Amino acid sequence: MKDDIWSRNEIESPCVKICVVHPESRLCTGCLRTIDEIGAWSKMAPEARRAVMDELPSRAGQLTKRRGGRAARLLR
Numbered sequence: 001m002k003d004d005i006w007s008r009n010e011i012e013s014p015c016v017k018i019c020v021v022h023p024e025s026r027l028c029t030g031c032l033r034t035i036d037e038i039g040a041w042s043k044m045a046p047e048a049r050r051a052v053m054d055e056l057p058s059r060a061g062q063l064t065k066r067r068g069g070r071a072a073r074l075l076r
Contacts, residue, residue, distance in 0.1 A: 011049040013041055014056060025062045032059040 018030030037052055
């Protein structure tokens with residue numbers, strides 16, 4: 001059953017609760033938003049939110065694979 005009391009008529013956040021900022025692109029690896037966009041999201045107008053949402057798919061290519069961690073150790 002849907003709770004209409006708490007529903008809002010606004011664009012939902014693209015957050016997927018994987019909040020890690022990529023060191024080179026400075027984008028969140030989960031939702032692909034910038035830190036500024038994440039911080040301003042609750043105050044953004046619906047038009048601004050829609051503009052960000054429309055741009056997110058094109059940002060995926062900006063994330064490069066990190067060279068550290070377990071994968072880098074296995075290559076040695």
